[in-house]
Amino acid sequence: MKLTQFVQALNEEFSQQTYGEHPEELYEPIRYLMSLGGKRMRPLMTLMATALFTDDWQKAIKPATAVEVFHNFTLMHDDIMDKAPLRRGKPTVHAKWNDNTAILSGDVMLVQAYELLMFVEDSKFKKALKRFNRTAAEVCEGQQLDMNFENRENVSEEEYLEMIKLKTSVLLGYALELGGIIGGGSEKSCDLLYNIGLNIGLGFQLKDDLLDVYGDPEKFGKQVGGDIISNKKTFMLIEALEKADGETKVALNKWLSLKEFDATEKVKAVTAIYDTLGIREVATVKINTYFDKAFEALESLKVDEDRKLILRTFAETLIDREV
Template identity: 65%
Template sequence: MSPAIFIDALQNELQRTPYGQYPPELYDPIRYIMSLGGKRMRPLLTLMAAYLFTDDWKKAIRPALAVEVFHNFTLMHDDIMDQAPLRRGQPTVHEKWNHNIAILSGDVMLVKAHELLLDVEADKLKPAMTRFTRTAAEVCEGQQMDMNFEKRWDVTEAEYIDMIRLKTSVLLGYALELGGLIGGADDETNAHLYAGGVNIGIGFQLKDDLLDVYGDPAKFGKQVGGDIIANKKTFLLIEALEQATGSVKDELIGWLTHPDFDKAEKVRAITTIYDQLGIRQITEARINSYFAQGFANFEQINADPARKAFLLQFTRQLIERES
């Protein structure tokens, strides 16, 4: 079995899935954001989780696409709230059209995600929908926490981890849990799939925080240094505020509180402070810890060893990517 088989099956379904035609301003942005690509890791993990337990993994394709449509809906709305200019190296929907169109098109994507989930077999539909609505609410909770943090300077590391767990990681956990549910896995196995996805997801988000500062713009696909410019409470900033003392802390607070600044200069200065405090190394250690926890969860899954090895290998490849 090759990942290309799952990728091709998902891409074919993406291409033939209709969203609507009129008014074009409502539906063109959906086709646009869905065409920008991305890793597609959530729906692919849904398919691979189903394949762990059944040869009929194709019955998970449309539900897997539901996860991807929902994920892109959250990105479209998050970009508005973050005033982000780029998504996957291209203009965000609200930049290419406008804020109101992006809001309404995102709403239609949420509706479409529910419609796609209706393809889950009848005896598994209620748990699939129940877990989906729980996850969707948690994603919104995480986003609200993230916005609340913008007005606070006392955000703790524990609060931040809980926020990213809700905002980004529970959907990765659901993607794997959904595949297991469709494939016929038992509740204990699905719990391991979910926990593994959540831990891997936290690791991914911490890595995203790290790449925002230290990533290659050509590979990262977003504005490097954007979190620093926006004073976003990332793991790196929270850790720096805790670690810094004396003149270093004074300089850091100065950059965070000064209303007028040169963006490039601020990014360079705060990055230098991170270097002085060893924030990169601290973050990398925490990333590796969550990835290790996730793989430990996956190891507890009772499935065909070859198929489980396939899932583990694919997940490791995702982890090693720099975008």
Template identity: 75%
Template sequence: MNTSIFLKTLNEEISQQNYGENPVELYEPIRYIMSLGGKRLRPLMTILSTALFTDDWQKAVKPAIAVEIFHNFTLMHDDIMDKAPLRRGKPTVHEKWNENIAILSGDVMLVQAYELLLFVEDAKFKKALKRFNRTAAEVCEGQQLDMNFEKRESVSEEEYLEMIKLKTSVLVGFAMELGGIIAGADDNSCELLYQFGINIGLGFQLKDDLLDVYGDPDKFGKQVGGDIIANKKTFLLIEALEKASGETRETLNYWLSLETFEASLKVKAVTEIYDQLGIKKITEDKINAYFNIGFESLKSLDIEESRKAALIEFTEMLIDREV
């Protein structure tokens, strides 16, 4: 099955969603953020996961949209906390309306996600709901850790990886597991799907960290070096702080301590330090390690290789992306 058919079906179904009408200020922001697009990675993975076991993948569409609505709900609230002006190149909801509206509209999105989860068959619904609730709490835990880290002088690699696992990867893992639950896969298969999603999700997040520094500005779609400018504790910075010594360490600390600076000079200086320390290769190795672990889980799944082809092709396309 061609992934483009899944994506077309998803986008059509999302465009037809009726979130509500009045008050217009409550529902218009939901239509707005859902219309901004994105890769639809998570709902696609739910459908692809269902299609591993059954040709009746259409029954996964509405629950998959629940995952996408929940994801966008978290983005809407994260943007408020981060005071972010833009999302996918357009004004964030709290900028276009205001913070109170963004909070309330986000709350309604969470309710809508639960509504769409009701389309999971009764016999499988309790398991799906229990796993969704655990995942939702973990995403909040990850966001809180991320905010905690902003106030801390140092964060270990282990702590950072646990934070991004909770904040981003568990939802990719759940998206995969949900597809298995919907298809009626056994517990072991659902766990393998979850582990595939977790590890692929970790690889994706580390790739985002890498692209923020080494991405092509024309393809990346946003300012390269934004994380450096903001002193964001990414995997690259954590590794650099761990490995830098002597004059290199002094230079890195100098740029991290500056409150006023020319952005382009800081990005250039810190990137040069990363180059000296071999941080790009260290990050690439870590990314590939997670992708390899993920594919090992998929390899262990006891189904025909031909049924795995679409999921493998889609994942490899995301791995190779430059944006």
């Protein structure tokens, strides 16, 4: 089994999905957002997890797309809350249409996710649905915590990690767990898959924080230093605030308090403070800790090593990613 087979199957499925037709103003934004693509790592993870237990992984294709449609529903609404102008390099739905359209189209996407999830066979549907509902609520909890943090002076590392676990990681955990459920994996195997996804998600988000500061603008696909410009409370900033003292602390607080500044100058100055404090190295260690936990859980999964290879290789590419 090769990753390209999963990618091709998903691309074909997404190209055939219609979502709805009338009124056009409701469904066109959905088609627009879904056409922007993205990594589609979540549905890929569902197919990979299904293939761990059965050769009939195709039965997971539609439920896998449910995870991606739900993910994009959260993005559509998050973009409104964040007032984000761009998504994957293109205008966001609320910017291209308006807030009300984006809210309503997002609502329909959530309904569509449930419709697609119903393709899980009856004997496994209740478990898949119950876990999906819990995950969906947790993603909303994570988004609320993220918004809460915007209005707080201090956020601890523990609080931040809990927030990204809920906002990002639980859905990756569910994507793998869903594949285990569909493939017929044992309860223990499904639990292990969930933990693998959870730790991959934490490592993935922390890598995102790192790339926002140290990524190559040509490869990263969005503005490097955006988190610094907006004073976003990332792992990087939280660590810097904890470690800084003396003149370094004064300089960091000065940049955080400025209402007017040159963006390029601020990014350069704060990045230099991160360099002085060794924040890049601290973040890299933390990232590797989570990926190591994921690999340990994968190692203990009672499945033929040949079947694990594609998932292990996929996780390794996430560690080394530059975008």
